[in-house]
Amino acid sequence: MISVLGLDVGRKRIGVAGCDRLGQLATGLRTIQRRSFAHDLEQLRQLCQERQVERLVVGLPYTLNGELGSQARQVQHLAERFGKALDLPVEYVDERLTSFQAEEILKQRGRSPRREKALVDQIAAALILQQWLDALKQPVQTTVATPRPTAAERD
Incomplete structure (x- = not known):
């Protein structure tokens, strides 16, 4: 069982998504019209309490060449503030x-x-949240090195 909120943080709005308890399917829940940190936090706090949220997954707007631009750093800063205030871990998705x-x-x-x-x-x-959920389902790739036989073993 898992309860996670996905956030698409913009300058004017925060899109919010949740997932089913099995962590299979993400769906949009609501959009928060941004007013102030306190207002936005209170909206998120209510959702977190209602849904017993354990983690926030936040979309980071990387630049097209894969770097963290100024907008991504702003989102990251705000997400960290939300995470700290809500006492929840924050993870990021491209x-x-x-x-x-x-x-x-x-x-x-x-x-x-x-x-x-x-x-x-x-x-x-x-x-954003579905991308994170799908990544959870991917088996961890481990590479096992096969030892090469020594010269004595080959003979």
């Missing part, structure tokens, strides 16, 4: 292109991403 993917999903549903930005943020948060 969120490049999740907003684009979320917009494409809405378009496929015949909806307008421009008019439903809050929903884009929720879907992006669900994509």
